Amino acid sequence: MVRYSKVQFRQLVSEYETHITFTPMILAQEFSLSQRARDSDFSTNASERGTFKMMEVTQHHSRLVKGALIAQLGGNDPFFMGHAAELLKPFVDGLDINCGCPQSWAYKEGIGSALLRKPDLVRDLVRGIKARCGESFPVSIKIRIDDDLANTSRLIKTAMAAHVSFITVHGRTRHQASSEPVSYDAIKFAAQEATTSADGPTPTIANGNIFTLADAQRTRELCGVRGVMSARGLQENPALFSGYERIPxxxxxxxxxxxxxxxxxxxxxxxxxxxxxxxxxxxxxxxxxxxxxxxxxxxxxxxxxxxxxxxxxxxxxxxxx
Structure with missing residues (x-):
């Protein structure tokens, strides 16, 4: 969510069973070069990550797990991507590269959805972060589907070869408005592509039209993904993942x-x-x-x-x- 997922909102949703929260897209180059950008674009507190119960499948009991905070970066330069990631690393649990923002200004700047058909550059951006933050530090990408799913497959395979930790897939192309339907078949295709690697499967998260907990459960079943992401749905109802029809x-x-x-x-x-x-x-x-x-x-x-x-x-x- 460009602009909207600031720390106050992230903490609120984390208290209503949102397990992973993302910052707004942070422009990597500006964040690297400007103290003003750093002051403006990122803040956190000691209690913004919530805790939730995770079921242990083999043990048939639950354990308390702390939620995760991921900083999302926008950019197309591996150096600045890596430097911004290094600045953020001590305060977050992972870094995400925005490869899906459809806004025209982002596309013109060569970031966001402009990266969807540049898999080699995405690979280099992932490597730029890992070079500064370490191979084990979680790095993910968020993408949109392509009109030609062969391009989606190529991007996923290249990102997997760079050892991304997970991939979030929005089920619309960069040309589609939010009023248009989500392609669950395309998300399912992407999720299946992410399972075919000699290094093992890469988890996928589905995004698009998640407005209720039932939507989340249905999308997970339809697409075979490990999780779901909501943006507009959570803006209206931050208690969505707790099963409330509206926020109390x-x-x-x-x-x-x-x-x-x-x-x-x-x-x-x-x-x-x-x-x-x-x-x-x-x-x-x-x-x-x-x-x-x-x-x-x-x-x-x-x-x-x-x-x-x-x-x-x-x-x-x-x-x-």
Missing amino acids: LAGVQRFITLSARTGFIFPLYHRHLSDMLSNYFVNKEERKYFNSLSSPATVLNFLEETYNITPGPLSPIYSIF
Whole structure:
């Protein structure tokens, strides 16, 4: 999610059974060269990773596992990719290379979905990270499917040869809007391609149109993937993976608490709340009124008067550079 998965939102979803969270796409070159970019693009805190129960298949019991934070990088230069990764490594559990962003500015810059037909460059980007962070440090890629699945296969095989840890597959091409259907057959094809390697299978994660826990379960079964990723669905319902049909108001309160006095810029804060409350607004007029609010104070007044929500005790958010 470009811009939207800042630390406040990541911590919220991790408290509702989201096991792996991703930062917004961080531009590797700018992050490497600019202290201002580092201050702006990445912050974390000691408690943003949640804990969840993982079933031990062989032992038939569960154990507590801490969630993971992955920093997603955008770029096309192995040197800057590696340098940005090295700066981030002490604070994250893995690095992801964005090979799927369909936005026109990203494509023109030669990043995101512009990498889908450049498997050798993707290989070099993976190697650039591993050269600075070590072979064992998790490095993944996020891709979109290609109109010609032979290109998807080539990209997956090349990334596997570079020893990526997992591959996230969005089931649309770079030309398709989010209103168009996801190709589950194409995701399944990609997942099957990732199983054929002398070094063993590479886990795949499906992405696209995950709006409910039932969507997640159905997609996993249809595509034969190891996990699922949600973006727009989680924006509207951060409690999606806990099985809630909409986020409980206690979750909204938690979000405003996490956001209070942390420097979370108002437009993002406001947009997140508008998305979360979309299933609470009684009509279009109420939504329109909420969207017209122009300050944190007026938003907090609305939440208190309408839902009896006020911020709770604060927890700190840390910038790390």
